[in-house]
Amino acid sequence: MKNALRNPAAYLMFIIPTIALYGLFFLYPMFSSVFYAFTNWNGLEETKFMGWANFETAFGDRNFRSAIINNMYFIVFSVGLQVPVIVLFALLISNVKRFKGFYKTTVFIPSILSTSVIGILWGFIYDPDIGPISAGLKFFGIEPIYWLADSKWAMIAILLTNAWQWVGFYIVLILAAILAIPKDIDEAAAIDGANATQRAWYLTIPLIKPIISVVVMLSIAGAMRVVDIVLVMTNGGPAGSTEVMASYMVNKAIKYGDYGYGMALSIIIFAFALVFTAIYQLTLGKTERIEY
Amino acid sequence: MKRNATVMLTLILAMSTLLAACGGKNNNNGTASSSASSSASAPASEAASPSEETVEPFTVSLRHIQIGDPQKFRKAILDEVVKRTEAEVPGVTFELDGIEDAVNRFTKLPAEMAAGNPPKIFDLFGGNADALKYAKAGRLLDLTPIIEELGIKDKFLNVFGQFTLDGKIYGLPIGGSVEGVFYNTELFQANGLNAPTTWDDLVKAADTLKAKGITPFAMGSQAAWVPNMLVGTLVGRYANGFPNGIVTGDVKWNSPEVVSAYTLYQDWVKNGYFTKGELGKSYDDMLNDFAAGKAGMMFDGSWRSSAFKEGAVAAGMAGKVGFVALPALPNAAGDQTSLNANFSNGYGFSSDLDENELKAVTSFIKNLYNDEMQLRGLLEDGVLPSMKLSDESLAQVTDPVVKQVLDVMKAAGSTFVHFDAIAQKPVYSETELQLQKLIAEKASAQEVGDAIQKVQEVENSK
Numbered sequence: 001m002k003n004a005l006r007n008p009a010a011y012l013m014f015i016i017p018t019i020a021l022y023g024l025f026f027l028y029p030m031f032s033s034v035f036y037a038f039t040n041w042n043g044l045e046e047t048k049f050m051g052w053a054n055f056e057t058a059f060g061d062r063n064f065r066s067a068i069i070n071n072m073y074f075i076v077f078s079v080g081l082q083v084p085v086i087v088l089f090a091l092l093i094s095n096v097k098r099f100k101g102f103y104k105t106t107v108f109i110p111s112i113l114s115t116s117v118i119g120i121l122w123g124f125i126y127d128p129d130i131g132p133i134s135a136g137l138k139f140f141g142i143e144p145i146y147w148l149a150d151s152k153w154a155m156i157a158i159l160l161t162n163a164w165q166w167v168g169f170y171i172v173l174i175l176a177a178i179l180a181i182p183k184d185i186d187e188a189a190a191i192d193g194a195n196a197t198q199r200a201w202y203l204t205i206p207l208i209k210p211i212i213s214v215v216v217m218l219s220i221a222g223a224m225r226v227v228d229i230v231l232v233m234t235n236g237g238p239a240g241s242t243e244v245m246a247s248y249m250v251n252k253a254i255k256y257g258d259y260g261y262g263m264a265l266s267i268i269i270f271a272f273a274l275v276f277t278a279i280y281q282l283t284l285g286k287t288e289r290i291e292y
Numbered sequence: 293m294k295r296n297a298t299v300m301l302t303l304i305l306a307m308s309t310l311l312a313a314c315g316g317k318n319n320n321n322g323t324a325s326s327s328a329s330s331s332a333s334a335p336a337s338e339a340a341s342p343s344e345e346t347v348e349p350f351t352v353s354l355r356h357i358q359i360g361d362p363q364k365f366r367k368a369i370l371d372e373v374v375k376r377t378e379a380e381v382p383g384v385t386f387e388l389d390g391i392e393d394a395v396n397r398f399t400k401l402p403a404e405m406a407a408g409n410p411p412k413i414f415d416l417f418g419g420n421a422d423a424l425k426y427a428k429a430g431r432l433l434d435l436t437p438i439i440e441e442l443g444i445k446d447k448f449l450n451v452f453g454q455f456t457l458d459g460k461i462y463g464l465p466i467g468g469s470v471e472g473v474f475y476n477t478e479l480f481q482a483n484g485l486n487a488p489t490t491w492d493d494l495v496k497a498a499d500t501l502k503a504k505g506i507t508p509f510a511m512g513s514q515a516a517w518v519p520n521m522l523v524g525t526l527v528g529r530y531a532n533g534f535p536n537g538i539v540t541g542d543v544k545w546n547s548p549e550v551v552s553a554y555t556l557y558q559d560w561v562k563n564g565y566f567t568k569g570e571l572g573k574s575y576d577d578m579l580n581d582f583a584a585g586k587a588g589m590m591f592d593g594s595w596r597s598s599a600f601k602e603g604a605v606a607a608g609m610a611g612k613v614g615f616v617a618l619p620a621l622p623n624a625a626g627d628q629t630s631l632n633a634n635f636s637n638g639y640g641f642s643s644d645l646d647e648n649e650l651k652a653v654t655s656f657i658k659n660l661y662n663d664e665m666q667l668r669g670l671l672e673d674g675v676l677p678s679m680k681l682s683d684e685s686l687a688q689v690t691d692p693v694v695k696q697v698l699d700v701m702k703a704a705g706s707t708f709v710h711f712d713a714i715a716q717k718p719v720y721s722e723t724e725l726q727l728q729k730l731i732a733e734k735a736s737a738q739e740v741g742d743a744i745q746k747v748q749e750v751e752n753s754k
Binding site for chain 2: 042043044045063128146147148149150151235237238239240241251254255256257258259
């Protein structure tokens with residue numbers, strides 16, 4: 001057996017099947033989509049090489065540009081509003097004495113639900129005729145809001161639903177980091193007279209900075225590729241007001257059968273996500289390793 | 293020696309792992325769904341070995357859109373046809389795959405066509421964006437020899453326009469429809485309103501209903517094909533040569549005539565003639581609002597008549613629904629007696645069929661396209677026949693709404709098809725997006741026309 005492992009052929013025999021599968025299901029689709037991004041392939045007619053035409057069309061396309069802006073809303077909302085809320089809740093839950101498990105479980109539940117279920121559930125909550133929000137507004141004599149039908153509100157409605165879905169997951173992530181901080185640091189600060197807010201602000205948050213940074217990066221990446229919640233709740237409507245890059249790509253590629261253009265859009269989305277996460281990693285995301 | 297043996301053993305192990313991972317389950321009963329693999333036809337063609345006396349069981353995939361309660365009458369007819377065909381063709385089992393109309397038409401079928409693995413039989417729309425496009429790519433079975441062999445070619449009305457390419461027929465419309473105004477006769481009587489047969493009566497009815505807190509027109513614009521029905525008829529009434537002229541360049545979307553139609557639509561939105569929050573309402577919501585008496589009228593296709601009979605989804609409305617053509621518009625240039633009438637939906641068949649499947653398809657066509665089923669479609673489901681029916685058969689119609697639909701059809705001076713059959717797909721999609729913008733008041737009628745015309749010109753130049 002020892003001798004067999006010294007033979008390079010033996011290694012190859014194990015590696016080749018895996019490499020072949022990896023190539024078939026990962027490399028081949030990736031490179032073929034890059035190739036098709038430069039064509040007008042629609043599956044039915046003759047495929048022609050188009051050069052950069054698809055990319056030029058994409059950046060000249062008003063609807064795609066508004067989809068990019070909607071993705072930016074997702075980023076701003078998830079980094080600017082969601083992350084502080086996540087940290088706050090994680091701090092609160094880490095300090096409760098009883099039912100900690102219960103809180104952890106309840107905040108985590110939305111992230112294990114399927115997006116379709118969440119879309120339908122929130123579609124009901126937002127319903128202007130029978131939804132509880134409208135009922136609440138009516139109680140105060142306010143006209144019902146057409147959350148998903150009004151282009152002013154639809155984006156906000158989706159952002160809130162998306163936040164509801166993912167906040168719990170990140171809370172649990174941060175909570176784990178908080179609970180991993182040795183208790184004696186906190187106790188020492190308490191003995192020195194620091195109150196709970198001071199301890200949270202000057203001790204806990206700096207100590208969990210690396211994990212907050214990961215959460216921010218995951219939020220950015222998530223915001224760049226968000227699509228399912230949009231497709232389920234509004235399908236990009238009303239009048240394209242909630243269209244994001246990925247839903248626009250799905251519609252262009254699948255609904256219009258314009259696969260070449262769809263591939264070009266997917267590469268643009270990939271490039272955007274890469275650039276944004278890289279910028280973050282190289283600037284704000286730089287954190288030092290913390291050792292206790 | 294020992295080392296070589298170990299290497300060999302390793303090789304065998306590695307190869308068997310690879311083969312086990314790559315091997316498919318090649319059983320010949322063909323129960324795998326047609327969309328499961330890109331070579332879905334392989335198991336079926338293996339199953340069919342013509343040299344054998346007894347035919348091995350085989351399956352034929354059938355994609356239909358008759359799902360949900362509103363379509364139950366149509367589904368019953370389809371089930372009957374499937375049953376008869378299965379009894380007639382030895383070995384065949386149909387594998388029914390019911391999918392929502394728009395998902396099939398705009399998402400699933402196009403993807404399958406691109407991949408080259410559509411079901412053997414599928415619901416198909418006619419026109420440039422559907423049947424003709426697939427026919428050009430060689431995906432559809434030429435049905436001309438089959439309907440000639442069955443002797444039914446001349447029994448069809450003049451309905452193959454949207455399914456014919458180079459003289460060959462690629463799809464068989466199951467029936468026809470006209471688009472017009474359904475109105476709640478009870479509400480109209482209670483409010484002292486005349487049937488909306490003239491423009492003044494229609495506008496008066498809308499204003500009166502609105503003043504009473506009743507929505508004049510139920511509308512569900514979440515999917516923009518729904519309001520596009522009314523837009524199609526309005527544009528047809530305003531612009532001569534619509535919709536055929538859009539691809540030839542004779543009719544321009546940003547011409548004053550077409551813009552007038554969009555302006556009228558937007559005026560109605562601003563007047564509150566449509567359901568509030570229509571952009572969030574589905575096609576089913578539209579029917580529900582109308583059936584619940586929340587709205588007095590609704591613009592829809594004649595196929596909806598089947599919803600208003602005993603045992604149907606809006607059975608409560610039985611006997612309380614009227615149907616009229618959209619009345620003549622004042623100051624509009626088009627033919628004011630023209631109607632939007634379509635024979636655009638039916639069945640198409642994959643060009644990739646083996647001998648047995650072809651037999652099954654021929655039998656399916658024979659069982660579906662005949663006087664009996666056409667009459668059943670008309671009587672049970674309110675679908676206008678695509679084949680010639682005798683006067684006696686037509687006289688059997690008792691449903692009041694269907695009777696009115698037939699009257700409306702008879703009174704029509706001319707008909708034109710819905711523009712989704714003429715416009716190229718990107719153009720049609722643009723009309724949907726722009727119409728939603730118009731409804732959301734994010735674009736003016738002129739801006740809508742300009743935006744659509746821009747896409748139209750790009751497509752026309754291809």
